[in-house]
Amino acid sequence: MLSIIVAAGWPIWPLLACSVLALALVIERFFNLKTVRVLPPKLLDEAITVSHSSIPGPDVVTKLEQNSALGQVLASGFRALNANPRCTEDDLRAAMEAAGRTVAHKLERWLPALATIASAAPLLGLLGTVIGMIEIFGSQSPASGAVGTGNPAQLAHGISIALYNTAFGLIIAIPTLIFWRYFRTRVDEYLLNLELAGERFARHLNALRK
Numbered sequence: 001m002l003s004i005i006v007a008a009g010w011p012i013w014p015l016l017a018c019s020v021l022a023l024a025l026v027i028e029r030f031f032n033l034k035t036v037r038v039l040p041p042k043l044l045d046e047a048i049t050v051s052h053s054s055i056p057g058p059d060v061v062t063k064l065e066q067n068s069a070l071g072q073v074l075a076s077g078f079r080a081l082n083a084n085p086r087c088t089e090d091d092l093r094a095a096m097e098a099a100g101r102t103v104a105h106k107l108e109r110w111l112p113a114l115a116t117i118a119s120a121a122p123l124l125g126l127l128g129t130v131i132g133m134i135e136i137f138g139s140q141s142p143a144s145g146a147v148g149t150g151n152p153a154q155l156a157h158g159i160s161i162a163l164y165n166t167a168f169g170l171i172i173a174i175p176t177l178i179f180w181r182y183f184r185t186r187v188d189e190y191l192l193n194l195e196l197a198g199e200r201f202a203r204h205l206n207a208l209r210k
Contacts, residue, residue, distance in 0.1 A: 009135070011128025015121060015168045022117045022176045025110045029183050038069045038107065038190050044197045047074045048204050055081050055208070069103045069190070073198050077205045089206050096198050103194065107187045111180060118177035125169020132162025 005012050035041075047064065050056055055078055056064075065075035076099035080092050136158035 009128065009132055009165075011124065011131055011165050012168060015124050015128070015165070015172055018117050018121050018124065019168075019172045022114065022172060022179075025114050025117075026176075026179045029110060029114075029179075032109075033107070033183060033186055033190070036068070039193055039197075040068050040070065043067065043070050044074070044201060047201065051078070051204070051208060055085075058082065069107065070194060070197055072103055073099045073194060074201055075099075077198075077201055081205060081208075089202075092205060093202050096202055100194060100198055104191055107190055111183055111187065114176055114180040114183070118173050118180055121173035121176065122166075122169045125166040125173075128165025128169070129162050132165060133159065136162060 005016070031037075043064075050060070061075050061078045061082070064071045064078070073096055077092060077096050080087055080095040084091070136155065
C-alpha cells in the first residue's frame with residue numbers, strides 16, 4: 001500500500017489529507033449529533049412540568065441550557081420571562097427563535113466541509129491522474145524524438161499507477177458523500193422537531209405569562 005502511495009506521486013498527498021479530515025469530521029458529527037445531546041425525548045415534558053406554576057430560578061435554567069440543544073431553546077424562553085415577566089408574546093418568540101438559529105448553526109457545523117471534500121476528492125484524483133499521465137508519456141519519449149520506442153510494459157504499469165489517483169479520489173468521495181447526506185437528513189429532522197418543541201413550549205409560556 002505504501003509503495004502504491006509513493007508511486008502515485010505528490011497528488012496523492014492532498015487526497016490522504018482529505019481522507020484524514022473527512023474521518024475526523026465524521027467522528028465529530030456522530031458524537032455531537034447524538035439524540036441525547038440534541039433532542040432528549042423527555043426534556044420538553046419535564047420543562048413544562050417544572051414550570052407549571054412558576055418560572056424556575058437561574059440555576060435551574062442554566063442547567064437546562066447546558067443539557068442539550070433543545071435545552072438551549074427552552075432556557076431562552078425562561079430567561080426572557082425572568083428578565084421581563086411582562087414581555088410580549090412576540091418578544092418571547094423572538095428570543096426563542098434567536099436561540100433556535102444559534103442551535104441550528106451548531107448542528108450544521110462542519111457539514112459544508114464534508115460536502116466540499118466529497119466534491120473535491122474526485123477532482124483531486126483526476127488531477128493526479130492527468131499529472132501522472134503527462135509524466136509517464138513524457139518519460140516514454142526518447143531524447144532523440146523518436147516515437148514508439150518506449151517500453152509498453154513500463155507504460156502500462158505507469159498508467160495503472162496514475163489511475164490510482166482517480167481510485168483514491170472516488171474511495172474518499174463516495175463514503176464522504178454518503179455520510180454528508182446522512183448527517184444532512186439527521187440535522188433537518190432535528191431542526192423540524194426543535195421547531196415543533198419550541199412552538200409547543202412558547203404556547204405554554206405564553207399561557208403561564210397570562
